Amino acid sequence: xxxxxxxxxxxxxxxxxxxxxxxxxxxxxxxxxxxxxxxxxxxxxxxxxxxxxxxxxxxxxxxxxxxxxxxxxxxxxxxxxxxxxxxxxxxxxxxxxxxxxxxxxxxxxxxxxxxxxxxxxxxxxxxxxxxxxxxxxxxxxxxxxxxxxxxxxxxxxxxxxxxxxxxxxxxxxxxxxxxxxxxxxxxxxxxxxxxxxxxxxxxxxxxxxxxxxxxxxxxxxxxxxxxxxxxxxxxxxxxxxxxxxxxxxx
Numbered sequence: 001x002x003x004x005x006x007x008x009x010x011x012x013x014x015x016x017x018x019x020x021x022x023x024x025x026x027x028x029x030x031x032x033x034x035x036x037x038x039x040x041x042x043x044x045x046x047x048x049x050x051x052x053x054x055x056x057x058x059x060x061x062x063x064x065x066x067x068x069x070x071x072x073x074x075x076x077x078x079x080x081x082x083x084x085x086x087x088x089x090x091x092x093x094x095x096x097x098x099x100x101x102x103x104x105x106x107x108x109x110x111x112x113x114x115x116x117x118x119x120x121x122x123x124x125x126x127x128x129x130x131x132x133x134x135x136x137x138x139x140x141x142x143x144x145x146x147x148x149x150x151x152x153x154x155x156x157x158x159x160x161x162x163x164x165x166x167x168x169x170x171x172x173x174x175x176x177x178x179x180x181x182x183x184x185x186x187x188x189x190x191x192x193x194x195x196x197x198x199x200x201x202x203x204x205x206x207x208x209x210x211x212x213x214x215x216x217x218x219x220x221x222x223x224x225x226x227x228x229x230x231x232x233x234x235x236x237x238x239x240x241x242x243x244x245x246x247x248x249x250x
Contacts, residue, residue, distance in 0.1 A: 005033075006206050006229035009237075011040065014237055015042060015043065017049065020042055025053065026242065030242045033246045035248065039090075040060065061090050063125060066099060067113065071116075082120060085122065095110040101131075108150060111153055111154040114155060123162065125162045128163065130168060135167065140167075140188075158205050163206070165210070166210035171210065175211070182209050183225070187225075208228055209227050209229075215235065
């Protein structure tokens with residue numbers, strides 16, 4: 001089964017109206033590989049303005065970087081899934097390592113957030129990945145499976161989920177898993193899916209890689225059979241993001 005290549009750009013807490021307009025305009029004006037699904041995740045306060053700029057570029061979707069599981073309430077600083085949808089998002093990133101390790105979100109909380117987001121109609125970019133010490137201790141797939149189990153318990157439709165494997169030690173560090181290391185982990189994740197979700201789901205779900213992806217390393221990573229795209233951090237703010245989107249044509 002052919003899986004459509006997926007490239008997401010997580011802007012994190014970066015940008016302003018002017019700089020993000022430059023990025024959005026570049027996406028609109030560039031010739032993007034039509035076989036690639038593109039999603040950008042700006043800070044939530046810029047979702048609506050970028051939606052307007054991207055209106056004529058249906059290939060590019062918008063994601064919220066985070067949502068709360070409650071529909072409304074006294075949760076200062078949070079946004080709900082309905083709010084994200086109302087601002088133009090069709091996707092949400094959940095389980096990102098920065099939410100896990102900086103904001104101390106547990107597997108259980110991430111699972112609840114995933115269930116709530118899917119129920120409201122958002123597609124979830126479900127992030128998993130190990131810390132450097134966990135990799136050194138040989139616990140990479142153990143950690144990934146623990147995190148996947150929390151998603152599994154809260155997902156009824158896996159066609160609305162993109163799994164993003166992001167080794168924590170490679171995020172924003174300049175380090176990157178070699179294509180062989182990334183492929184090995186992606187293959188192990190897909191095998192877990194076959195055993196726990198079934199062959200059809202395992203073959204259909206896209207598993208994308210994140211961790212210091214850039215215009216130089218994306219081509220070799222993209223050639224691996226179980227790497228179905230990327231979740232890009234810092235490079236998504238730069239012109240090379242277009243090269244990453246078009247890496248299969250390089």
